[in-house]
Amino acid sequence: MSLSIEERAELRSTARSVLARASSPEQVRAVTAGDGPGYDPGLWRQVVDLGWTAIPVDERHGGAGCGWADLAIVLHELGRALACSPFLASAVLATSAIQQADDGDLARSLLPALAAGELVGTVALAATDGSCDAACSTTTWRADGDGLVLDGAAGYVPDADLADLIVVTAVDAAGATAVVALARDAPGVRVERTPTVDATRRLFTVSFGGVVAGRERLLREPGAASAELAERVRSVGVVAASCDAAGAAERALERTAEYARERQQFGTPIGAFQAVKHHCADMAIAVEASRAATGAAAEALDGDPADWARVAAITSSYVGPACSQACALGLLVHGGIGFTWEHDAHLYLKRVKLDEVLFGTPSWHRRRLADAVFPALGASGGERTSRIRQT
């Protein structure tokens, strides 16, 4: 059952105060410095202890039985705090993938451990060239006896080195999608970090050299049902990354407005100048609209999954670009100091730029949105869709 309005407000305020102490910009910088671990194990333990990883998991699997709209609050706050943790990988991506599994045994065995943070999961959705379209996967599978064999590699996999469980999407020679829950330490699985401009996130290339998996590791029957699952996980990812971006942009706005109120030039606070004031107002418009859009999108994830792709595309189309532009304006309003490594303005911009494209570019989502919502296009529309599939 979803949280009440009061409970959500309480969750938000708890999250904000916990993260203010555990994930301040100084702590984020310490964790992400060259010789640091890249994420904060202490923060992750705290997140688990607070029960946030259990929020979207069903009560029969040891979860809190709340919804995505409740989890969205945590994601927003993690974005605000630039938090470095495998939360997106494990509590969002892996959890939603296993929830969508047709195989009840997988859910029974994996969800309680994911909810309790005893197991860290991640999902390998993208090809090595970054394509998020299941058909473009650079991981292949073939049937072999009772099970299947995986070869190839996936790119841009979050927190793969921490994960005990990697949910992999792959295609066979006929183009059928399979989604497989692999143990990271299965023979033939190799993870290699691909450092990102946004130092608060950790992405990996995961390669598969003849990795053998039993059929019981398939989340669904290969083919359309599995492609649908991959699509849904990607939709959840888009909404989650957008919540993160909205949170980061919100904090960037607050810090920028604070600077514009205090920084004096020409004997007056720069926020009094309309050129600066209007940049700040544009940031506020983007943040307010992104908050509304991500809130509505997260509510939609608690509804009919058939609508998730459309909701995700709307969200991607607006939120990523709007939050990026807000953080870019935030950097500009700070002037010279905003261009320094020492100042935090770039941390927000880098975080939301990655959020914007992690699960497909806004432009790709717009084209998919057009395919989905402009149905009455006649023959040319139909041909158009098939041409996309061929490439």
Place this chain on the structure above:
Amino acid sequence: MFQPGGQLDDLRQGVRDWCASRVPEDWRDRQRGVTHAELVEFLRWWGGELRDAGLLAPHWPREWGGGFSIAEQVAIAEELARGDVPRNALFHVATFNVAPTLVHHATPEQLDRFLPGIRRGEVWCQGFSEPDAGSDLASLQTRAVRDGDQYVVTGQKVWTSWAREADWCMLLARTDPSASKHKGISCIIVDMRSPGIEVRPIKQVWGPADFNEVFFDEVVVPADHLVGDENNGWRVAQGTLAAERAVAILEMAERLRVNGIEAAVADVAAWRLEDGRPALDDDAVREQLAESYAQVHVLRHLLNSMIDGIIRGDDVGGTSSIIKVFYSEILLDLMRRLTDLQGVRGQLDAPVLACAGWETGFWMNDYLHAFGWLIGGGTNEIQRNVIGERLLGLPR
């Protein structure tokens, strides 16, 4: 007559059925290219239909024939938009701007005097802007000089919508020239049939002339037409109108969502690019239309979150400025995109449809019309100042 307090679904269905039975299917065709007089006649008829159904002013207090909850107002606005009804342009100022201001600031006697008239179909205009007081409204110079139990008003107003048709004007005038500029203004109700008033129409860029200049030459107004305290007119005019504005924009936003973007896509589907390919085969075109589609949906989420705020009793003043800017700019953007896509064909002149939403299918003209939304009701530049100052605490 629709009544508040029933089942929301019944209200929805009722309004839907009512739209289907009362709105002539060919009204858009019949209203294209009409004269100003024909337009006004049509809008009076449509206002009467809404009034008879109890839908003219659902946001009013119950004792004045309203009493619909915010959720009911939203349902009504949505159904009217989905029903693709004419826009209630002629009575909008009276029902959405004047009446809520009166309810907040007028005496019970004044309410008894003026609200029944609005319900009967009297037209109001707002005398706010002046030639030298646009964005800097508080520098207005029209004077109202107290003389016993009356005021004598002299000055000039501009951009006054429907002033020629108006029975009454809610006027802002300076009553204390010695006070600082925000403090010497009063809000006064002026009978537009008074001697000394001259109204001259102003034709707008998109063709129609629903707004005007209004000249006041020693116009005598009874002193009991003062709304609120003397010299407190600035606050009266600022009013707490956020809720009304939100629902009014909601209807426009919903028109854009359920009719506008759909009509746009259907239109573009019939267009060919200059190389002969169907326009909708082009990725750039598809992306642009999808981006607008997404923006229109985000606008709706923004309105929903503001309405939730109103129901909770939050201060949504800054948010209403955000919504005004967001709506007007995505509207202009969509109209510009459609105009650009249409190429030279879009530049052919055509009869104007003045009483629909802001998307009539004559895209070049809709594009021109859309500028009105960025300028009217406080320019978007002023709205950005409001957002910066009220929401973000930036200095003036």
